[in-house]
Amino acid sequence: QKEVEQDPGPLSVPEGAIVSLNCTYSNSAFQYFMWYRQYSRKGPELLMYTYSSGNKEDGRFTAQVDKSSKYISLFIRDSQPSDSATYLCATLGGFKTIFGAGTRLFVKA
Amino acid sequence: EAQVTQNPRYLITVTGKKLTVTCSQNMNHEYMSWYRQDPGLGLRQIYYSMNVEVTDKGDVPEGYKVSRKEKRNFPLILESPSPNQTSLYFCASRDTSGSYYEQYFGPGTRLTVT
Numbered sequence: 001q002k003e004v005e006q007d008p009g010p011l012s013v014p015e016g017a018i019v020s021l022n023c024t025y026s027n028s029a030f031q032y033f034m035w036y037r038q039y040s041r042k043g044p045e046l047l048m049y050t051y052s053s054g055n056k057e058d059g060r061f062t063a064q065v066d067k068s069s070k071y072i073s074l075f076i077r078d079s080q081p082s083d084s085a086t087y088l089c090a091t092l093g094g095f096k097t098i099f100g101a102g103t104r105l106f107v108k109a
Numbered sequence: 110e111a112q113v114t115q116n117p118r119y120l121i122t123v124t125g126k127k128l129t130v131t132c133s134q135n136m137n138h139e140y141m142s143w144y145r146q147d148p149g150l151g152l153r154q155i156y157y158s159m160n161v162e163v164t165d166k167g168d169v170p171e172g173y174k175v176s177r178k179e180k181r182n183f184p185l186i187l188e189s190p191s192p193n194q195t196s197l198y199f200c201a202s203r204d205t206s207g208s209y210y211e212q213y214f215g216p217g218t219r220l221t222v223t
Contacts, residue, residue, distance in 0.1 A: 008149055032210045043113075043199050043214030044152070088151065092210055095140060095159070096167075097203075101151035 001026055006089055006100030015109050019076040023089035023100045026070065032092040033065050035074045038102065039085045047087070048074070079107045111136045115200050115215035122190055123223055130185045130218050132200030138213070140203040141183040142167065143175065145196040146217075152199065158183055159205070190222040 006023040013019055021035075031052055036044035048063040050056045056063045064073040072089050084107050089100040113134045122128055134141065142157035144167075154167030158177040172194055174186040183202075187194060200215040 006151070034210060041217070043201075043216050044212075045214070046211045049210055095205070095209075096154065096157070097210075097212055099152040101149060 003027060003093070003098045004089060004091060004100040006103055008101045008103060010104040010106060012106040012108060013079055015079060015081060015107055017079050017107075019074075019079050019083070019105060019107075021074040021076075021087050021089075021103050021105070023072040024070055025072065025091055025098075027093065028067070028070065030091040030093065033063070033072050034090040034092075034097075035061075035063055035072075036088040036090060036099075037085045038088060044088055081107050081109045083107050111213070113200055113202055113213050113215035115198075115218050117218060118216060119219050121221045121223065124191055125189050127186070127188050128190060128220075129187075130198060130200075130220070132183045132185065132215060133181050134183075134200075134202040134213070135181065136202060136204070136213065137180065138202035139180070139205045140209075141177070142201050142203075142212075143173070143183070143185045144199045144201065145169065145194075146199060147196050155185070155198075187220075190220075192222050194220065195222050196220060 034049040035047045037047045038044040053067045060077045062075040086102040088102040139160045143155040144152040156175040158164045198218045201212040203212045
């Protein structure tokens with residue numbers, strides 16, 4: 001079993017839709033949870049992080065962690081074509097960052 | 110500008126011909142690492158370094174070497190590349206204090222081994 005599981009998609013939505021991206025993780029000791037965004041031909045960049053359980057909001061993006069079910073979510077409101085990218089969930093195991101496989105998102109104008 | 114640079118960005122080579130991919134960061138980060146990214150498999154760590162002269166294996170180290178002689182540089186060496194090392198490679202660095210959860214990635218090196 002992978003430590004972080006993520007559906008690779010692709011996920012295609014119309015502009016303005018609410019997007020839900022999800023991951024599950026296996027180790028209940030994980031405390032830091034991140035979402036990275038990767039545009040085509042670029043390296044990943046940190047989009048959001050949360051510590052332990054709860055929600056964190058930044059503009060149109062909301063990151064959510066449910067530690068009871070070991071579930072990580074990223075919601076994108078009013079999605080835009082510029083949101084088209086691969087989104088990778090990640091967690092920290094000691095100093096090691098453990099990534100999910102990444103979900104490719106296409107937002108159609 | 111804070112950044113991680115990699116060279117070359119694209120490389121096509123033949124089986125067995127030694128190559129080096131360079132990585133440099135200007136953020137004075139202690140921690141540096143190399144990943145490969147393959148479709149459906151995500152980012153897999155090859156090697157990492159906690160500081161100068163301190164390196165350790167990641168999840169997929171076979172066929173790769175690294176060195177860390179200076180804090181800013183962390184080259185990846187493929188002494189005898191094989192076709193299964195065709196991949197997209199990323200170097201990354203991270204602070205080990207403060208916001209240590211955030212990694213900064215280079216632009217990637219696309220390697221093809223024929």
